[in-house]
Amino acid sequence: MAETNKVLIVDDELDICYLLSGMLKQRNFHTGFVNTLTDAKIALKTDKPSLIFLDNHLPDGFGLDFIPFIKQNYPDIKVIMITAHDGAQERKKAYDGGVDLFVAKPLNRKLIYDAIEKLQIIQDQ
Numbered sequence: 001m002a003e004t005n006k007v008l009i010v011d012d013e014l015d016i017c018y019l020l021s022g023m024l025k026q027r028n029f030h031t032g033f034v035n036t037l038t039d040a041k042i043a044l045k046t047d048k049p050s051l052i053f054l055d056n057h058l059p060d061g062f063g064l065d066f067i068p069f070i071k072q073n074y075p076d077i078k079v080i081m082i083t084a085h086d087g088a089q090e091r092k093k094a095y096d097g098g099v100d101l102f103v104a105k106p107l108n109r110k111l112i113y114d115a116i117e118k119l120q121i122i123q124d125q
Contacts, residue, residue, distance in 0.1 A: 004050050005028060005029050005030050005050070006029070006030050006031075006032070006047065006048070006049040006050055006051075007024050007029045007030070007031045007032075007049050007050070007051045007052070007053065008031075008032055008033070008034070008040065008043055008044070008047075008049040008051070008052045008053070009021060009031060009032070009033035009034075009052075009053045010033070010034055010035075010036075010037070010039075010040045010052060010053065010054045010055060010058070010063065010066075011033065011035065011053070011054075011055040011058075011082065012035045012036070012055065012057075012058050012059055013055070014035075016055070016082075016105075016107070017033035017035075019107065020033075020053055020082075020107065020112065021033060023109055023112050023113075024112070024116075027113070027116070029051075032047065032049075035058070035059070036058055036059050036060045037058055037060050037061045037063070037066050038060055040052075040054075040066065041069075044070070044073070044074060044077075048074060048077065049077060050076075050077065050078065051077065051078045051079075051080065051116070051119070052070065052077055052078070052079050052080070053080050053082050054066065054067070054070075054079055054080065054081050054082065054099075055081075055082055055083060056081060056082075056083040056085060056090065056094075057083065057084075057085065063081060063083070064081070064090065064093050064094055064097060065097075067079055067081070067094065067097035067098050067099050068097050068098060070098075071097070071098035078100045078101075078119050079098070079099050079100050079101075080099070080100060080101045080102075080103055080115050080119070081094045081099045081101070081102045081103065082103050082104075082105060082107060083102075083104065083105060084104070084105040084106075086102075086104035086105075090102075100119055101115050101118060101119060103115050
C-alpha cells in the first residue's frame, strides 16, 4: 500500500530534486529522490509513494519507458512526467504508457501545486 503523503522524485538533476522537494514539503508531503531508474526500482520496493515525479532523460534510460513498469507493478501510484523535452510525440507516448499528468520544465510552484490538485493527491494542511 502506498503512503498517502509520500512522493518520490526521479530526476538526475539535483537542483530539480531539491526544488521539487522544497515545494512539496511546504504542502506537508514527505519526499525522497533518486537519480536513476535503477534506484527508482529499489526505492519502489522499499517505500511505496502515492506519487512519482518522473524525468524522461535519465542516465540509465528514459522515464517514458519506465511508466509501463510502474503502472503494471504499482497501479495505485500516480505518475507526473516532468521533462524539458515537451514535444507532441513525448506527450503521446507518456499518456499511452499510462502517465497521469505531463508537466513541462521549467517548473514553478504554481505548475506543481496545480498538478497535485488536479490529481487530487491527499495532503495534510
